[in-house]
Amino acid sequence: MNILFGVDIGGTQIKIGSFSEKGELLDKWAVDTDLSDQGKRIIPAVAGEIRKYASEHQIPMDRIAGIGMGIPGPVDKDGYVKVCVNLNWRDFNPVTEMEKELPGVCAAAENDANLAALGEYYCGAGKSASSMMLVTLGTGVGGGIIIGGNIISGSHGIAGEIGHITPHIEEHEKCNCGNTGCVDQFASATGMVRIMKKLLKSGEVESVLTMEEDFSAKDICTCASKGDPGAKKCLEICMGALGEALSVFSHAFDPEIYVIGGGVSKAGQIIIDAIEQEYDKHFFLIEKGAKITLAALGNDAGIIGGSILAAKHAGLK
Amino acid sequence: MNILFGVDIGGTQIKIGSFSEKGELLDKWAVDTDLSDQGKRIIPAVAGEIRKYASEHQIPMDRIAGIGMGIPGPVDKDGYVKVCVNLNWRDFNPVTEMEKELPGVCAAAENDANLAALGEYYCGAGKSASSMMLVTLGTGVGGGIIIGGNIISGSHGIAGEIGHITPHIEEHEKCNCGNTGCVDQFASATGMVRIMKKLLKSGEVESVLTMEEDFSAKDICTCASKGDPGAKKCLEICMGALGEALSVFSHAFDPEIYVIGGGVSKAGQIIIDAIEQEYDKHFFLIEKGAKITLAALGNDAGIIGGSILAAKHAGLK
Numbered sequence: 001m002n003i004l005f006g007v008d009i010g011g012t013q014i015k016i017g018s019f020s021e022k023g024e025l026l027d028k029w030a031v032d033t034d035l036s037d038q039g040k041r042i043i044p045a046v047a048g049e050i051r052k053y054a055s056e057h058q059i060p061m062d063r064i065a066g067i068g069m070g071i072p073g074p075v076d077k078d079g080y081v082k083v084c085v086n087l088n089w090r091d092f093n094p095v096t097e098m099e100k101e102l103p104g105v106c107a108a109a110e111n112d113a114n115l116a117a118l119g120e121y122y123c124g125a126g127k128s129a130s131s132m133m134l135v136t137l138g139t140g141v142g143g144g145i146i147i148g149g150n151i152i153s154g155s156h157g158i159a160g161e162i163g164h165i166t167p168h169i170e171e172h173e174k175c176n177c178g179n180t181g182c183v184d185q186f187a188s189a190t191g192m193v194r195i196m197k198k199l200l201k202s203g204e205v206e207s208v209l210t211m212e213e214d215f216s217a218k219d220i221c222t223c224a225s226k227g228d229p230g231a232k233k234c235l236e237i238c239m240g241a242l243g244e245a246l247s248v249f250s251h252a253f254d255p256e257i258y259v260i261g262g263g264v265s266k267a268g269q270i271i272i273d274a275i276e277q278e279y280d281k282h283f284f285l286i287e288k289g290a291k292i293t294l295a296a297l298g299n300d301a302g303i304i305g306g307s308i309l310a311a312k313h314a315g316l317k
Numbered sequence: 318m319n320i321l322f323g324v325d326i327g328g329t330q331i332k333i334g335s336f337s338e339k340g341e342l343l344d345k346w347a348v349d350t351d352l353s354d355q356g357k358r359i360i361p362a363v364a365g366e367i368r369k370y371a372s373e374h375q376i377p378m379d380r381i382a383g384i385g386m387g388i389p390g391p392v393d394k395d396g397y398v399k400v401c402v403n404l405n406w407r408d409f410n411p412v413t414e415m416e417k418e419l420p421g422v423c424a425a426a427e428n429d430a431n432l433a434a435l436g437e438y439y440c441g442a443g444k445s446a447s448s449m450m451l452v453t454l455g456t457g458v459g460g461g462i463i464i465g466g467n468i469i470s471g472s473h474g475i476a477g478e479i480g481h482i483t484p485h486i487e488e489h490e491k492c493n494c495g496n497t498g499c500v501d502q503f504a505s506a507t508g509m510v511r512i513m514k515k516l517l518k519s520g521e522v523e524s525v526l527t528m529e530e531d532f533s534a535k536d537i538c539t540c541a542s543k544g545d546p547g548a549k550k551c552l553e554i555c556m557g558a559l560g561e562a563l564s565v566f567s568h569a570f571d572p573e574i575y576v577i578g579g580g581v582s583k584a585g586q587i588i589i590d591a592i593e594q595e596y597d598k599h600f601f602l603i604e605k606g607a608k609i610t611l612a613a614l615g616n617d618a619g620i621i622g623g624s625i626l627a628a629k630h631a632g633l634k
Contacts, residue, residue, distance in 0.1 A: 147464070152570055153571075154572070155448055155573035155607070156571055157571070158568060158571045158602055159569065160570075161568040162569075166485070166599075168483070168485065175601075177601040248482060248565055250471075250475065251475060252477070252478075252569035253462065253471060253476045253477075254471020254472055254473055254475045254476040255471070256472035284492075284494040286473050286475060
């Protein structure tokens with residue numbers, strides 16, 4: 001049996017999964033990311049994990065059909081990474097490095113959000129769709145687009161940058177990007193806390209969170225689920241901003257389905273409802289636009305996407 | 318030599334082009350569109366033109382490698398047209414009709430803006446790009462997206478609908494779609510005249526057009542080229558609206574190049590400059606976004622795109 005590896009390289013942890021050629025997840029594990037020496041120890045560490053796994057499971061190296069890696073930053077077509085701040089990489093190609101470490105093994109790399117999107121498209125919430133966009137709501141807002149099975153990364157690698165669309169909401173604070181009023185300032189975990197604090201300060205809403213010195217996006221979602229009016233208002237604004245931006249993306253490339261993932265999405269259907277409400281309001285051309293749904297693969301989306309990328313590169317998919 | 322036909326079916330005229338298998342335009346001509354009998358005479362008329370051309374040029378019917386047709390409305394993958402108001406079609410499939418008329422000939426149909434985009438991508442202003450969007454500025458604003466040689470029409474056929482993006486410009490009049498402040502209300506020929514009239518009425522601008530009872534978008538562009546301050550202001554607003562919307566589309570699918578076509582684009586570089594100015598203002602993620610340029614094929618884009626669609630369907634491209 002040939003084996004594929006999906007690898008999700010993050011700034012804190014590296015997740016690794018072994019897969020059968022048919023795409024079944026066989027084993028998964030994680031190791032800490034060693035960022036020292038300009039991140040140059042990362043690829044040898046991954047290669048070491050793969051070598052160890054192969055040896056423990058008596059898998060000859062020529063049975064490794066491919067390795068697909070997710071990188072938290074922009075990746076060129078040949079795997080080249082100009083800058084990846086989270087991994088301390090500069091002018092670095094993880095694909096050629098991996099192929100030096102494991103000669104004869106076919107490696108490939110992609111942006112991690114694109115890879116998670118590939119996973120959700122083939123094995124998760126986008127399984128039956130012809131086109132899909134994954135939106136990840138975490139510390140920031142990320143996105144990955146798949147059309148007809150292919151990742152759309154764009155000519156400058158910025159396709160799917162939903163976080164920097166500016167909905168029609170008055171906002172005076174600046175986004176990290178330099179613009180004002182970006183989706184990222186509302187729909188990210190950081191953005192939600194910011195908006196909730198603004199709401200509490202304005203005194204316009206009632207909320208049990210008034211009593212808390214500090215709270216998280218998760219706390220806001222929990223309160224909203226319990227009917228807290230202030231938290232509900234916060235969700236309405238923050239997920240509404242995303243809903244408007246998704247309606248704009250529908251006018252751009254009209255995906256069949258939006259899949260919402262990332263930490264914030266764990267709050268569940270309440271998030272989807274708030275997004276949909278505003279999405280529908282901005283749709284005049286057709287009665288019903290894209291389906292909006294929760295991600296299905298959770299933290300495994302990256303390694304699953306990695307195994308699919310590896311299979312595609314090896315000509316198996 | 319095998320022959321391909323590109324056919325651009327409009328509400329007034331049908332343009333037909335004959336092409337060599339290599340894509341050279343051999344002949345082109347146009348006939349009036351007969352909209353009577355619920356548009357059912359259109360396809361037989363096109364088939365008649367092709368039969369006549371083949372007979373006059375002693376081309377046996379089995380040498381016709383394919384026919385690609387552009388339709389002014391949404392077209393499903395198999396060529397089915399639910400409604401096309403401009404051609405009086407309802408529940409109609411021009412592909413099966415054409416194949417009934419010319420048995421053994423392979424036909425295909427696409428939305429006309431998508432087809433023109435295909436033409437510009439393979440043979441016009443987008444020739445060297447990997448991804449492209451054609452924006453047509455006419456009575457309305459249309460769009461067609463090509464990524465890696467493929468038309469992106471979207472899951473509901475509304476991909477590339479740049480005309481119904483709402484930039485951050487205050488507007489109280491309603492667009493035909495029911496929404497308010499759409500790009501179509503500014504950057505179309507109709508929109509430009511509307512904005513110019515508003516500017517003149519406000520008394521805030523000076524313009525020689527104050528003296529005219531009626532004027533066209535072309536007049537506005539001519540005046541702007543000559544330095545008329547009112548007309549320049551109008552272009553700034555109208556093409557600025559488009560520029561902002563294009564920056565949004567760059568965050569969505571990040572094309573390498575935007576190609577601006579349609580009647581209004583005949584005004585030339587002055588249009589591009591006004592679009593670019595606002596496009597750049599809305600770009601914070603990367604230093605330089607997409608290239609923005611004028612279309613190269615003029616009225617032939619549709620028939621050229623038609624011949625490429627035909628070649629693709631026949632497996633020649």
